Amino acid sequence: MRKFLSEPFVHFVILGSLLFAGHSLWQRHVTKIDRTIFVSPAEMERQAQIFATENRRQPTDEDIEALLFSHVEEQVLMREAQRLGLDEDDTIIRRRLAQKMRFMIDDIGAPPLPSRDELRAWYDANTSRFVRPETRSFEHIYLSPKGRADTVVSEAEALLAAGIPSEWETQGDAFMTGRRFTTLAPPAVQRDFGTRFANALFDLPDTRDWQGPINSAFGVHLVRLTNVTAQTLPAFEDILPEVEAVWSEDAKRAENTEALKRLILKYKVEVGE
Numbered sequence: 001m002r003k004f005l006s007e008p009f010v011h012f013v014i015l016g017s018l019l020f021a022g023h024s025l026w027q028r029h030v031t032k033i034d035r036t037i038f039v040s041p042a043e044m045e046r047q048a049q050i051f052a053t054e055n056r057r058q059p060t061d062e063d064i065e066a067l068l069f070s071h072v073e074e075q076v077l078m079r080e081a082q083r084l085g086l087d088e089d090d091t092i093i094r095r096r097l098a099q100k101m102r103f104m105i106d107d108i109g110a111p112p113l114p115s116r117d118e119l120r121a122w123y124d125a126n127t128s129r130f131v132r133p134e135t136r137s138f139e140h141i142y143l144s145p146k147g148r149a150d151t152v153v154s155e156a157e158a159l160l161a162a163g164i165p166s167e168w169e170t171q172g173d174a175f176m177t178g179r180r181f182t183t184l185a186p187p188a189v190q191r192d193f194g195t196r197f198a199n200a201l202f203d204l205p206d207t208r209d210w211q212g213p214i215n216s217a218f219g220v221h222l223v224r225l226t227n228v229t230a231q232t233l234p235a236f237e238d239i240l241p242e243v244e245a246v247w248s249e250d251a252k253r254a255e256n257t258e259a260l261k262r263l264i265l266k267y268k269v270e271v272g273e
Contacts, residue, residue, distance in 0.1 A: 156213035
């Protein structure tokens, strides 16, 4: 018997049996875990908070039961889909996972602010980012091209030449966003009237006379400037909180970019030909 037990083949069979038994036990353990859905108090609290935020009230017992069922249903469907391999080669799932990973990277805390002198030097090198653009306030008389496509410009010119009366609001056609606009920068004017009108408006001389006609995306306008505020650069001390916020955003974005680069360097990238 002792001689039999000393045979290498017997050792191999015994070892194989032990490995097989161990693997079977481990598989049953993994299967048991995979088939177990544990809902922690923290998860239920999270679900209740989401419910309260969305519904503006605290969940009732029936709501909690529905939340629990919904969570279990989601877990079962997710695990069954993974078991069937439905998550493989799915573009939407890949993008969602990448998005969540990006959120984790973006969750890096903001770096500490530099010294005041360093921040001032950074501000001096980036003043273009803090320039307040020129703004213009104006009134306008709008002439719609509807029914007068070929004559709308000449009608505007004739109205201007004849002299705009003091009750100018009675002239022209109604405009959907009104007849007076206050303190608009070029992007706001572009949004409301189109790029061509915005460019022409900011090229007008700073006078309080009626000027035009100016074409827009909607028709033709006569314009009177009521206020012009020149482009300015605020003093560093006057906008210190804004400078700090912009610097922090830049620094955080740079750190996030570096973190992503470090992740990419962990992988070997091969491009098929």
